[in-house]
Structure formats: C-alpha cells, structure tokens
Amino acid sequence: MGRGGLTSATIRLLVAGAAVQMSVLSGVPVARAQSSTFRIGLSTPVYRGTRGAPSFPPGSGFAAKGLLPPPHLNPVGKPCVDVYPVATAQVINKTIYDHNLLIDNQCSRRIRLSVCYYQTRTCSDLTIDAYKRQLKLFGIFAEKDFRVEYREYLD
Numbered sequence: 001m002g003r004g005g006l007t008s009a010t011i012r013l014l015v016a017g018a019a020v021q022m023s024v025l026s027g028v029p030v031a032r033a034q035s036s037t038f039r040i041g042l043s044t045p046v047y048r049g050t051r052g053a054p055s056f057p058p059g060s061g062f063a064a065k066g067l068l069p070p071p072h073l074n075p076v077g078k079p080c081v082d083v084y085p086v087a088t089a090q091v092i093n094k095t096i097y098d099h100n101l102l103i104d105n106q107c108s109r110r111i112r113l114s115v116c117y118y119q120t121r122t123c124s125d126l127t128i129d130a131y132k133r134q135l136k137l138f139g140i141f142a143e144k145d146f147r148v149e150y151r152e153y154l155d
Helices: 008-027 030-035
Strands: 046-049 081-089 099-105 110-116 123-128 133-141 149-150
Touching: 030 123, 030 133, 081 110, 081 149, 099 123, 123 133
Parallel strands: none
Antiparallel strands: 046 149, 081 099, 099 133, 110 123, 110 149
C-alpha cells in the first residue's frame, strides 16, 4: 500500500492522467496528448537526425515544460550520452541504407537507452558502457535520411 491507501499502480495512473490533461489544457491535440504519455523512469527525450533529415518542430509537451527529469549529466553539467544517426549505403544495392547510431558515452557509468525512430513506436533498448563510443545498426531502409528520439533509463 502506498500513501493514504493508494497503491503504486493507482498513483501511476493518476500521474499519467494528469499529464494527458495538462497536455490538452496547454493546447496539444487530444490524440497527440494520449500518445505523448511517458514511461516512468525515463529522461526527457533528445531528438537527432541525419544531415538531410527535416528539422524538428519547436519543443512542446512534457520536455519543454520541464516535467521529466534530465538525462545523466557529467561533472560540468553536459549530457553524458550523445547519439548521432548515420546512414550508409549498402555495398550491393546503393538504394538501400543501413541506419546506424554512433553512440558516445563520456561518463564513468554504464547507461541504458531507449532509442526510437521519430514519432513511431519502433524502438530498441541499447546499453553503452562507460567512456565508450560504439556504432550500432538500428535499421535498414530505402530512405537515406532518418530521425530518432532517445531517452535514458534513470536507474
């Protein structure tokens, strides 16, 4: 039992409902407010794209209002992890591209990430060790340019 007889599941539902209601009241369309609910335990989203990908719309929702915790920070206050999307044409068929993620961790802790294609539910959970830089295959598509959204697990 949680505080005042509420279970942790009930509290999570109340928080999620309040988040959707705040989005609707702040002008976010209802359909988008429902899709922008967040999983507890993740940081604010960070958006990245390849050089030719369309730019991202101005920030709105939870991240812009400071309602979600920030990602892990290094001692000087900069994010520990950065993700750089890179598209590489395949050798056999130049019209098919490998969507790779160059992940750079500049901190002394291992960090777990949830990386998704922008505005989709096509996601992968990745882990990057302390002070490592890795290139990971994220997907294979006929489109060269792509955008991603990533969040850090705050454990």
